[in-house]
């Protein structure tokens with residue numbers, strides 16, 4: 001009975017942020033395959049770990065057009081806080097999971113649902129003395145105090161913004177308010193951090209359900225990174241679910257997720273500005289599904305290349321395809337030791353991917369491939 005509940009509530013949680021079931025690793029770890037709906041290999045924590053990932057409940061008062069929990073379809077279940085904590089503790093003792101990802105549909109109202117999630121986490125922390133990773137989902141419309149309470153027990157809080165603007169969001173449902181239920185709560189998560197909560201916080205966009213462009217998504221991400229301490233964004237390509245209002249809508253190409261993850265990386269890690277990312281967009285303000293946005297930006301910036309790696313500034317080199325932060329660090333160490341790069345092999349030793357970087361670099365002894373030859 002409990003297993004069936006966990007399977008139903010694990011399946012209902014599987015579309016959210018991290019996740020992926022690797023049956024091979026399950027077999028290796030001796031995890032029964034019937035646990036695969038609620039045990040996930042997860043690469044989104046700061047350290048990779050395996051999580052128990054479930055919803056506290058899958059009965060929802062909201063009418064999100066893409067979500068099966070908004071319908072009467074499927075098995076409706078709810079876990080008691082004690083059931084969450086005890087199931088997790090059992091899986092953890094068996095060595096099947098290292099952390100918990102707990103989300104929920106909104107059963108009666110946001111705060112009473114959140115109370116049950118908080119209680120699950122509290123039992124784990126205070127009664128079972130679990131000190132590992134807990135990720136809790138902030139629910140749309142939750143009170144500020146409930147968010148602060150969640151932050152006491154969690155390592156990460158997240159709240160899915162779903163769409164890049166109120167206008168796009170209105171296409172996805174009628175019961176949630178973009179500004180009040182989502183944006184305001186994102187700011188409260190940020191406030192919890194500023195008050196000393198040791199949490200990271202993340203959000204997620206659904207791609208393709210509201211006809212948003214990549215520029216819409218990138219602009220929203222950029223403003224969230226600028227205005228809050230949001231750690232990172234996740235993307236979920238829309239896929240129609242039978243029985244929902246959008247069941248007839250075309251699924252989004254999953255390659256779009258990948259290109260937006262690459263762009264997110266450029267914004268957060270490489271320090272690109274939104275205006276540079278615009279160079280990778282086509283007339284419909286979409287990224288190419290077939291080309292790395294960093295390459296597209298470099299190809300569309302002929303005045304910035306080729307660069308001499310002996311004299312170029314750090315931030316210039318970071319804009320060369322095939323040079324990432326680790327390679328840049330090695331180039332910097334070599335340069336500060338007086339190294340002169342004369343051939344591509346010298347750069348390869350620093351971790352530069354020459355086949356990608358060569359058209360954008362100028363070295364004394366190497367013939368310079370022209371950007372036009374690149375491809």
Ligand code: SF4
Nearest residue numbers: 060062064067070105
């Ligand atoms: S709030 Fe919307 S997306 Fe979340 S569970 Fe309810 S119906 Fe689904």
